[in-house]
Each structure stands twice: as structure tokens, then as C-alpha cells.
Amino acid sequence: MRRLLWTSSLCAVALSLAGCPSEDEPAKDDKKETKKEKTEEGEQDDAGSLMVAEGDGGVDGPVPPEVSMVFFAVEGALYPLACFDKDAKSIKTGSACLKMVKPGDAVRVASHDSQYNKKAGEPVEPQCLAGSGKKVAIGVEGITEGADFLYGTWPPAGIKVIKEVAEDSTGPAAVQIGDEETTKLKAAITAAGGKVGDELKVHQVAEIQGRTAKDKVYSVYVPDPKVLEQYKWSGAFLAEGGSLDKLTLIAKSKSKKDVFEVRGSLDIDGDKVNELWMRIVFAEGSGDQVFTLTGGKVSGLGKWSCGAVR
Numbered sequence: 001m002r003r004l005l006w007t008s009s010l011c012a013v014a015l016s017l018a019g020c021p022s023e024d025e026p027a028k029d030d031k032k033e034t035k036k037e038k039t040e041e042g043e044q045d046d047a048g049s050l051m052v053a054e055g056d057g058g059v060d061g062p063v064p065p066e067v068s069m070v071f072f073a074v075e076g077a078l079y080p081l082a083c084f085d086k087d088a089k090s091i092k093t094g095s096a097c098l099k100m101v102k103p104g105d106a107v108r109v110a111s112h113d114s115q116y117n118k119k120a121g122e123p124v125e126p127q128c129l130a131g132s133g134k135k136v137a138i139g140v141e142g143i144t145e146g147a148d149f150l151y152g153t154w155p156p157a158g159i160k161v162i163k164e165v166a167e168d169s170t171g172p173a174a175v176q177i178g179d180e181e182t183t184k185l186k187a188a189i190t191a192a193g194g195k196v197g198d199e200l201k202v203h204q205v206a207e208i209q210g211r212t213a214k215d216k217v218y219s220v221y222v223p224d225p226k227v228l229e230q231y232k233w234s235g236a237f238l239a240e241g242g243s244l245d246k247l248t249l250i251a252k253s254k255s256k257k258d259v260f261e262v263r264g265s266l267d268i269d270g271d272k273v274n275e276l277w278m279r280i281v282f283a284e285g286s287g288d289q290v291f292t293l294t295g296g297k298v299s300g301l302g303k304w305s306c307g308a309v310r
């Protein structure tokens with residue numbers, strides 16, 4: 001029964017990340033209205049693309065390396081995961097990112113299917129650290145209302161460099177892999193110090209844009225039949241160019257009680273090499289982190305958000 005409850009809890013978290021498909025909007029008689037539909041802070045055309053409403057700065061403007069940029073996860077406020085300092089020509093994390101954004105600055109927040117401009121407020125506690133006294137996020141009025149916002153950027157134009165993975169990358173169809181993939185993933189787990197045995201489970205298979213081709217991220221785990229709510233091994237691998245002959249370990253669980261997901265990719269410093277936006281999911285919650293890809297090596301920037309220690 002405890003394993004059933006744990007599985008249900010994890011699936012609920014995964015489903016909440018994937019979101020729900022929206023219903024088709026009814027056509028309007030007026031052709032002009034069909035092309036543009038007004039929303040609270042912007043307009044959408046009939047193809048679903050967000051357009052800029054009058055008075056809303058929208059997504060026009062330069063992106064790194066021409067300008068500095070901050071990338072946020074949304075935790076009831078904007079929680080900085082990484083930032084690019086144009087003057088220093090380097091990627092930073094933590095307090096350095098908070099200092100870049102001043103109260104009153106325009107920021108842009110996004111859900112799976114909508115984007116809005118908002119105004120940054122003062123530093124606040126993120127919801128996931130409520131009561132800690134740690135004001136490590138930026139307050140934004142109305143960020144917990146309406147759309148289920150997932151991420152944000154400063155300046156607003158930075159939103160253009162964020163690419164989400166497919167919402168169904170954790171779905172049943174996506175995680176079905178063949179014998180060759182299974183064999184090579186088992187070998188990679190063994191090389192990373194894990195013990196596989198006969199059973200390998202796939203939590204996610206997602207595509208991201210690599211330097212010259214589509215890369216894949218495999219999130220996998222090995223159940224532990226002797227310990228409830230725990231795994232023999234859990235981690236995520238990057239397959240460059242989609243090739244399982246080039247599997248690189250992104251992260252692995254130390255507690256063996258959590259799984260990993262790639263949520264998207266971004267070129268935060270404008271060097272034409274995408275960083276990975278990852279999430280770690282466990283029974284008590286989750287955390288986010290950005291990983292860089294340099295010379296075939298994967299490195300985490302800063303720490304997992306929300307105090308997640310894995």
C-alpha cells in the first residue's frame with residue numbers, strides 16, 4: 001500500500017508538470033477578431049502565438065550575449081536559477097542574479113501556453129522556503145493567479161531563448177524504449193557505479209536542441225524490491241545527437257528516493273550551446289537547477305532550488 005501511495009504521489013507531480021491540453025477556441029464571425037484575441041496583458045493570434053498588447057513591452061529586444069539576463073523558476077515568486085553578466089562575460093547564480101533586477105523592472109513570466117509581462121518587486125521568500133527567512137526570490141504581484149506560471153526572465157526578451165521540452169515526454173508512449181536502448185542504458189548505469197539487474201524503468205525521454213542536432217535526455221531508475229519508496233539507482237543521461245554511444249551522466253540521486261526530469265533548454269550566454277534546465281522530484285517536493293555542457297562534460301550551476309539536497 002505504501003508503494004502504491006508513493007507511485008501515485010510521484011505520478012501526480014509528473015502530471016502537474018506536464019499540464020493539461022487546452023480546448024480549441026470557438027471561431028468568431030469577425031475575421032479581424034479571429035486573428036487577434038485580447039487577453040489580460042497581451043493578445044494571441046489564431047495560431048496561438050502571443051502578440052504584444054499596447055503598453056506591454058513584450059518579447060522585443062536583444063538577448064545574450066548583447067545584454068545581461070536572469071532565468072527564474074516560479075515558486076510563488078521568481079527564484080533565480082542562473083544569470084548571464086554581460087560585463088563579466090560569465091554565467092552566475094544566487095545573489096548575483098537577484099542584484100541584477102531592480103524593483104519596478106519589467107520581467108516576463110510564462111506557463112506552457114501563455115506569457116505575460118509583470119513588474120518585479122522586492123526580494124521575498126519563495127513559497128518552497130516559507131518560514132525560513134531566506135529572501136532569495138523576487139516578488140511579483142499576481143504571479144500565483146490565473147495561469148500556472150513555470151518560469152520567467154529578465155529582461156522580458158530573454159524569454160525567447162527558453163525552449164521547453166514536449167509536455168508528453170514523461171507519458172507512456174515517450175518512455176517506451178527498445179532492447180538496444182535498454183542494453184546501452186544499463187551499461188551506462190553500471191559505468192556510473194549503479195547496479196541494474198534485470199529491471200530498468202524509464203521516467204522520461206525528451207529531445208532538446210544540441211549544437212548541430214537533436215540531443216536526447218533519458219531519465220531512468222532501477223526499483224529496489226527490498227526497500228519501499230526507494231531505488232537501487234536513479235539518474236539522467238544526455239545522449240548527444242540522440243546517440244546512445246555518447247551517453248553522458250547529467251546527475252544521479254544520492255538518496256535514491258528521487259527521479260530527474262529535463263524541463264527545457266536555454267542559451268543563457270549566447271554561445272550557441274544550450275544549457276539544460278533540470279528538475280529533481282521526490283516525495284516531499286522538488287527543486288530546479290541549470291546544467292552547462294562544455295567539452296562533453298556536464299556541470300551544475302549553483303545548487304538545486306528550494307533547499308533540495310541530492
